[in-house]
Amino acid sequence: MGDWKTVTMPEPLPVLDLSNYGPTSVISSLVQTLPPLSQNSYNLVSAFCTDENIGQCITYINQEISSLGFPPISSDTRGNNDLNLVSVLNVIYELLQLHKKGLRTMEDMETEQLKSSSDMDHLQNSHSKLKEQLELCRRENKSFQERERQVHLKNKSLQNSLKNEKEEVQKLQNVIASRASQYNHDMKRKEREFGKLKERLNQILIDKKDKKMAIEILNYVGRPDGKRSVWKTGKTEARNEEEMYKVLLGDYEHRLKDLMIENAELKKVLQQMKKEMMTILHPQKHGFKEKKEESIDPVASDDEEEPGENSKEYGLDLSCELAREKLTNSIRQQWRMLKNHVEKLDNQAALMQMDVQNECNVVSREIHEEEVDKLKLEIQQCKDFIKTQQQLWQQQVNSPCDEETSSLLQDCYLLEEKERLKEEWKLFDEQRKNFERERKNFTEAAIRLGHERRAFEEDRASWLKHQFLNMTPFIDRKRPQTSKHPCAFSASTEPEVRNLHSSPQTMKSVVTNIPTPKSQSSLKMPSTPDLYQTLCLIPNKSSPEIQPKRSSLQDPNVRMYSGELSTPRPRHSLNSDNYFIYCVSRDENTLK
C-alpha cells in the first residue's frame, strides 16, 4: 500500500483516476480532486469547457452540484443556462472550503496512517521477535526434554549395571565363600591325610624297631634333686592334681592379698580424703552458719557429724555393704558440699579480684578499719571546714543584703559562741588537770600516811614481839632468824614493790622512798584494811590500760612469794610469820 501511495502522491491526479480511490471515498475524493481540476482548468479549458459547450458544462456542473447538494449555480428557469454568479461564487467558496477541509483531513489521515503504519511496523517487529523467542524457548524446551530423557536412560542403565554389579558381588562372595569352605574342607582333608600319614609313619617307625634310634650314654646321672624317680601310680596323679591346685590357690591367695592391700590403701585414702573434706568444710560451715543462726547451729552440726563418725568406724573395721554404702554416700555428700563451696569461692574470687588488684599487700582488717575511720573523720572535718569557708565567703559577698547580714550575724554569734565554748573547755580542762594533780597529791599523802602508820605498827609489833619473846624460852634461838628474815624478804620484795607502785607518774619518787620501809611494811600488816580503805578512796581514774599490765607482772611475783614461803615455813613453826607473809601477798593484791 505504501508503495502504491508513494507512486501516486506526487503526480497530479487525473480526473478519471478518481474512481481508483476506493468506493467509500468517492465523494471526498471528488471534492479533493476538484480544486486541482479548477486550477488545471485554466490550462485545460479546452479539454472540458469550451465556448461551444458552455451551456452543457453549466448544466452538467449544475447537475453535478445539485446532486452533491449545493444550490444550483444557474437558474434553470428559462432553460438558459444563466450563471447565477452569487451562487457560483458561494458554491466555489464552499467547494474551496470543503477542499481545504478535505486536504486537512487528508493530512491528518496521512499522519495517522504513517503513525499507524509505524506502529504496525513496530508491532510486527516485536511480534516477529517474540515469535523468534518463542521458537527459541520451544527449541530449548525440546533440548531439555531430550537431555532429560537421555539422563533417564543413563540412570536406568546405571541402575541396571549397579544391579548387575551387586549380583556379581554377591556371586563373587558366594564364590569366595564356597572357595573358602572348599579350601577349609580340603585343608581338613589334607590335614587328616597328613595325620594319617604321620600315624602310619609313626607306626612304621615303631614297627621297624629302628636300630638307629638310641641313646648312648656313659652313665646315667643323678637327678638334680638327688631323689630317685617314682613309679607312676594313681597316687602320683592325685598328688600332681593336689599340687596344681596348691599352685593355683597360692596364686589366687596372692592375688587376693594384693587386692586386699590395694583396697585397704584406697580405703585409707578415701578416709583421709573424707576427713580432710570434713575439716575443710566444717569450720567454714560453722562460720557460715553462725552468721545466720547462731543458736541452732551447734546441734545441727553435731547431728551431721555423727553419721560420718559412725561410717568411719565401720569402714575401718568391716567392709560390709552397708558401711561401704554409708561411707560412699557421706563422701559423695561432702564432695557435693565441697564442690558447692568451691564454686561459691570461685564466684567470690571473681568479685574480689578487683579489690585485690587495688590493694596488693594485705592489711589487717582492724588497721584497715581504723584507717577508714580516720579518713572518714578527716573527710568530715574537711567538709566542715569547707562549709564554714563557704559560709564566710557568702557572708562577705552578700554583706549588703539585709537578711543575709542577719544570718551572717547569727553565724558570727555562733562562731563566737564556739570560741567561747572552746575557751571554757580549755578552762575546764585545766581545772580537771588541777583536780587530778590534787588527787595525786592526796593519794601520795595517803600512801605516806599509810607507810607511817605501818612503821608505827611495826614498831609496836616488834615491841610486842620483844615483849612476848622475852616471856618465852626461845630467846636465844630466835635472834639469828630475825636477822635473816628481812634480807630474805628484801631480795624478793624489792623488785616486787617496784612493780607494785609502778603507776607511771609517781613511780620514781615512790621507788626511792619505799625500799627502806618495805621490810617494815611487811611487818605492819594488820593495818592493811585501813590502807585498803584509803586506797579505795582513790577514784579508779587511773588509765585502764595499765591495770592488766600490773596484774600480769604481779602473778609471777606472787608465785615467788609462795616459793619463798615453802622454805622458811619449816624453820619457824611460828604462826605469826606465816600470817604476815600472807598479808604481804594480800597487800599486793590490794595495791592493784
Place this chain on the structure above:
Amino acid sequence: MNFSEVFKHSNQLCRISPNGKYLATCVQYRLVIRDFDTLQILQLYTCLDQIQFVEWSSDSSFILCAMFKRGLVQVWSMEQPDWHCKIDEGSAGLVAARWSPDGRHILNTTEFHLRITVWSLCTKSVSYIKYPKACHQGIDFTKDGRYLALAERRDCKDYISIFVCSDWQLLRHFETETQDLTGIEWSPNGCVLAVWDTCLEYKVLFYSLDGRLLSIFSAYEWCLGVKSIMWSPSSQFLAVGSYDEKVRMLNHITWKQITELDHPSTISNPKIVFYREVERRPVISNDDLSAHHSLTTGSSLFSTQSKYEVSSLPAQVPVIKPDPDRPNPKIGISAMAFSSNSRYLVTKNDNMPNNVWIWDVQKLKLFVVLEHVAAVRCFQWDPCHPRLALCTGNNKVYMWSPSGCACVQVPIAGHFQVLSLSWHTSGQSLILLSKDQLCVCYLENKDS
C-alpha cells in the same frame, strides 16, 4: 666400656651358661667352653657334625649340641669332661631339641612334628608325646619348671596338653577355641596360659592351669591380627602386638584392655624424647693423613662416627610401605620386651624398622623414641637394670637407660658388624656377635 679380644664362632651359636660362669661357642663341629671371667678355654668338645643348635641345661652342668641334619644330639658335662651322651633320633629325623627345666631330660621334636621324644639322662626311660603342633611357639614351660604346656593338633582341632615335668604325666588336656593356634605362653607366675590364634584372626585366650577358659580377648576382626605377645615380669600385664601397629595392654584381673599404645609416624607430644642417631663422617685434614695417625685410627678412618641427638618435635618417623601382595607383610609390632623391673616396655614396629619405642609402663605413655640410621636388628634389656642394648648391623652398640643414651663404636680392627647381642646374667657385660666373630663388652661398674 671395655672390649675383649675377638673369638670365632659359627652359626651365631654362642651361649652364656645360666649361672654366668661359662661361655659356650661353636666353631663348625667343635664346642668351646670358656671361663667367662678369664675367657680361657676350659674344655673343647668335638661333635660328630657341624653344630646347629646349642643349649645349656638349667643348672649349667650340661650342654647339648644338636645336629639336625644327622638327627643327632650330643650332650656334654661340665663336671665330668669324660662323660658323654649321644642321642640318635634315627630315621624319624630331628627338627628341634631342648632341655627340660630340670636339666635331666631332653625333648626332641622329630621331623614333620611327628612326635616329641623325651629322653632322660637319669633313667633309661623314653617317652613320646604325640601330635605336637607345628607352630610358632607350640611348647612352653612354666618359669618354675613344674609344668609343660604343649599345643597339639588332632582332627583339625587345637588342643593343649599340660604335663607335670617331674614325671611327664598328663595333667590336663583340653580343646581350645582357636582356628589355627599359633602360640602359647605361660605367665611368669605359671598360673595363666596365654594362647593366640593365627594372624588371620585377632584372638587371645587365657586358660588357667587347670584348663578353665578365663577370658577371650579380641580387638578387631577381618584384619591381620596378633603378631607378638609378651608377659610383663610381674604377670600383671600382657602386651599384645598386632598387625595394626598397636600394642594393647591387658590386665591380669579382668583380662580386659587397659590401654592401646599407638605407634604414630609423627611424634609431636613435647613430653616424648626423640633421640635420633646422627652420622658424622670424620673430616680428614692433611695432618690426619700422616702415617702415624692413620695407623692409630686406621680402623675408624673408613667408618663413620655417630651419636644420638635429641630431635626437636614434632618429628617424623620414616615409614616403609609394606608390599600388600606378599605374605607376612612387614608391618606391625613384631618384638616387645619388658625391662627387668617391669617399668619400661620396648617395642619395634616392622614398618618403622629404624626405630625403637620405649614406653613407660607406669604412665602407660610413650617415653622415648630412638631412631637409627640402619634397621634395628636386635635389642635386649639388661637383666638387672633398666638398661637397653641394641644393635643395627653396623659396628656400633647402642645403649639406652632412663638417664640417657649412647652409641659406642666397637674398637675392633676389620669388619665387625654387630648382628646380635646378649647380656650376661650379671648385667655387667654383653656379648656382641658378628657374622663369624664375637667379643665381650664390659660395662663399667656403677659403683667404681
